[in-house]
Amino acid sequence: MDKKNEMNPELIRLAKKCGLLNPKIENLLDFCKIVEDIAKVNQSFALSIVANAMTCFALDLSDIQPENELSSFSLTEPTSGSDIKNLKTFYDFKIVKGVKTLVTNAEMAKNFMVLAKTEKGEVLCLCKRKNNCISVRKLDTTAFRGSGIGVVKFNVEPEIVLKDGIRLSLNVLNYSRPAFSAIALGISEKCFEIALNYAKRRKSFNKKLIEHQAVKFALAECFAEIESLKSMVYKASKKPNSVTSAVCKLLAAKTIKKVVDCTMQVLGGHSLVRGGYVERAYRDCKAFDIGEGTNEVMKIIISKTF
């Protein structure tokens, strides 16, 4: 998936069969634990599952049963991301018209939840991929290759229109941020496991790496930070709200970068060879500073309570 930057249809079929494409908000903690485990094996698939969940959460909050089909959630536009209100996509005369970018699952999604504005405010429109009314151009990303991230052009009549689109989208993000953070948790745990096993096997200066205090202490710090992230992901997914979810996402971004960096240092030059889990994590970890709202946006949310 990483090499070809392609989603795997077989995994999506299995996800459908297992009920992974239909998570409920009331089961957010269990969902996060599943995402954490998936991320230890396949980071991109974990992201696809989380991106899909965003549409499910929006429907769940509106008391509508989601379909068991892969979805994407489209907020970001070429000219606005963090500034979510500054959107150009329009819903008028029963048609959604506009361009969204960096949309996860764009490659294979059957449903697209799209934030659009109207004369009276913003709406979230559930659009089906049919009759060439939705066109997708896949992006050649560095991080999360194989999550089907792309630019999507809409000129389509939606199936469902949900009122108060911005409020609803921000509410969805309160639930999806702990799940996104669970990906960072899973990747951090896997990297730590790889680093520890390597440090127990590899020798330098007649000692195992783990016997050098510098290596042992670096791993101990990673262990403490991963434990702290785990508590925060579980806390935020039990009681999600704007602040706990923002704290969780900010902590996730910091933790994964530190753990990946430490793992690479322990592995030495081997960590830089393309194709391994850690090299992949190195490319993926930057996305946690940006996706689901940037670090700066998380700090704005947190500091609003001061």
Ligand SMILES: Cc1cc2nc3c(=O)[nH]c(=O)nc-3n(C[C@H](O)[C@H](O)[C@H](O)COP(=O)(O)OP(=O)(O)OC[C@H]3O[C@@H](n4cnc5c(N)ncnc54)[C@H](O)[C@@H]3O)c2cc1C
């Ligand atoms: C892996 C990945 C998957 C994604 N999937 C999706 C998806 O499925 N759907 C979707 O809609 N989007 C998706 N995105 C896009 C993501 O949500 C946006 O990239 C993000 O919200 C930031 O928007 P932007 O990139 O336009 O940056 P901008 O908003 O243009 O920000 C640029 C920089 O300016 C800073 N900045 C902006 N405003 C302020 C401010 N007021 N104060 C301080 N700093 C500020 C930002 O923090 C950032 O550092 C994805 C992104 C990634 C990395």
